[in-house]
Every structure is written in C-alpha cells, then in structure tokens.
Amino acid sequence: MDGGGDDGSGRGPAGAGSAAGAGAGSGAGAGAGSPDDRASGSVVGGPAARHSRSAGDDDAGTADSRHESAEERADRNWAELLQELRVTQMGVQILTGFLLTLPFQQRFGELDDTQRTIYLCLVVLSVLATGLLVAPVSLHRLLFRKHLKARLVTSADRLARVGLVVLALVVAGTVLLIFDVVVGPTAAVIAAVGALVLFALLWVALPLELVRRARSADR
Numbered sequence: 001m002d003g004g005g006d007d008g009s010g011r012g013p014a015g016a017g018s019a020a021g022a023g024a025g026s027g028a029g030a031g032a033g034s035p036d037d038r039a040s041g042s043v044v045g046g047p048a049a050r051h052s053r054s055a056g057d058d059d060a061g062t063a064d065s066r067h068e069s070a071e072e073r074a075d076r077n078w079a080e081l082l083q084e085l086r087v088t089q090m091g092v093q094i095l096t097g098f099l100l101t102l103p104f105q106q107r108f109g110e111l112d113d114t115q116r117t118i119y120l121c122l123v124v125l126s127v128l129a130t131g132l133l134v135a136p137v138s139l140h141r142l143l144f145r146k147h148l149k150a151r152l153v154t155s156a157d158r159l160a161r162v163g164l165v166v167l168a169l170v171v172a173g174t175v176l177l178i179f180d181v182v183v184g185p186t187a188a189v190i191a192a193v194g195a196l197v198l199f200a201l202l203w204v205a206l207p208l209e210l211v212r213r214a215r216s217a218d219r
Contacts, residue, residue, distance in 0.1 A: 070150065071149065074149040074150045074152075074153050075149065077153045078140075078149060078152065078153050078156070081136065081153065081156055081157065081160065082136075084160065085133060085136060085137075085156075085160060088133050088160070088163065088164065088167060089130075089133050089134060091167070092126065092129045092130050092133055092163075092167055092170070093130065095126055095167075095170060095171065095174065096126040096127065096129075096130055098174075099119070099122055099123050099126050099174070100123070102119065107181075111181070114180075115177060115180055115181065118173060118176060118177050118180070119177060121173065122170055122173045122174060122177065125166055125169055125170045125173065126170045128166050129163050129166040129167045129170055132159050132160075132162050132163030132166060133159070133160065133163040133167070135156075135159045136152075136155075136156035136159055136160065139152055139155060139156060139159075140152060140156075164203060168195075168196065168199040168203065171195060171199070172192045172193075172195040172196045172199070173192065175188075175191045175192050175195045176188045176189070176191065176192035179191045179192070
C-alpha cells in the first residue's frame with residue numbers, strides 16, 4: 001500500500017515535470033521564433049515590411065528606377081543642366097568676343113549700311129544670348145539656400161531653351177554677314193538658311209524623333 005502510494009506520488013510529479021518541460025520548451029521555441037520573424041519582417045508592421053512599402057511607394061511615384069526623392073532628382077537635373085550650359089556658354093562667349101572685335105578691323109569701314117545693320121543686330125542678339133545662358137548661374141546664387149531648387153531648375157531650363165534659339169540666330173546671322181562680305185548677298189542668304197535648317201534638324205527634329213522612337217518601343 002505504501003509502495004503503491006509512493007509509486008503513484010512519484011509518477012505524479014514526473015508527469016507534471018514532463019508536461020511543464022514540454023510547455024516551457026514550446027514557449028521558448030515560440031519566444032525564439034518571434035524575434036526572427038520580426039527581424040525578417042514577417043510580422044505585420046515590422047521594419048522590413050515598412051521598408052518594402054516605402055520602396056514600392058517610391059517606385060510608384062518615380063518614372064524610372066532611380067529610387068530618388070524630389071530633392072535628389074532636382075539636384076541631378078541641375079547638375080546635368082550645368083554641364084550643358086558650360087558648353088553653350090563657351091560658344092556664345094567666343095562668338096560675342098569675335099563680334100565685338102570686328103569694328104577694330106581694317107576692313108570694317110568697307111561695310112555698307114545693310115551689312116552694318118546686320119552686324120549691330122548680331123551684337124544685340126549675341127549679348128541677349130549671353131544674358132540668357134548665364135542667367136541660371138545668377139538665379140542659383142540669389143536663390144541659394146532658399147529651398148527652391150525645383151523652381152530654379154524649371155526656370156533655368158526655360159532660359160536655356162530660349163538662349164539656344166537666340167544662339168542659333170546669332171550663328172546663322174554671322175554666317176550671313178561673312179558670306180555677304182566675301183561672296184555676295186545670294187550666297188549669304190543660302191548659307192544662312194542652310195545653317196538654320198541644320199540647327200533645326202540637330203537641335204529640334206533629332207530629339208523629337210528619339211522621343212517618338214522611345215515611346216513607340218515602349219508600346
């Protein structure tokens with residue numbers, strides 16, 4: 001009877017201990033698994049899930065796969081615009097300097113009234129082109145640290161476009177004047193028109209054609 005009581009009491013604590021051990025083991029396994037789940041982002045609202053949602057939102061709001069913010073995009077556009085302006089500014093400055101030195105040449109007095117009028121128009125257009133193409137630098141300096149980079153890029157882009165049109169007129173006008181002095185008015189008009197057609201093809205028609213082909217390929 002006592003042995004049976006001892007056996008029953010012995011079996012009772014052992015069973016309780018094994019049950020407690022099993023419960024503790026399963027609890028420990030669950031506790032160990034939950035940090036991994038949270039770290040992997042499987043838990044709803046976890047950091048990885050939030051990052052995935054933010055990346056998806058960035059993809060949805062961006063035309064390409066650069067994953068850049070509006071400020072980063074404005075900085076990139078501004079840097080690209082500056083590279084373009086450096087090329088055009090150098091050309092217009094050389095052309096303006098050339099035009100400003102013409103009156104001091106010996107044969108300048110031989111120009112007739114029409115040629116002098118063309119020359120004065122070219123000087124005005126050249127100065128205008130210089131002002132338009134250098135204006136973005138002045139805008140950047142005056143708007144520095146005003147948090148208006150997007151508006152700066154938009155305004156500079158418009159100024160650069162108008163400056164390129166004026167620059168094309170200056171180059172074609174310079175060709176007109178030189179051919180008129182050297183050859184004659186007929187050859188001068190043909191050469192000037194040819195220069196304008198060349199600029200229209202390279203600066204306008206070619207970019208538009210590339211855009212059209214890119215859109216056709218996307219379809």
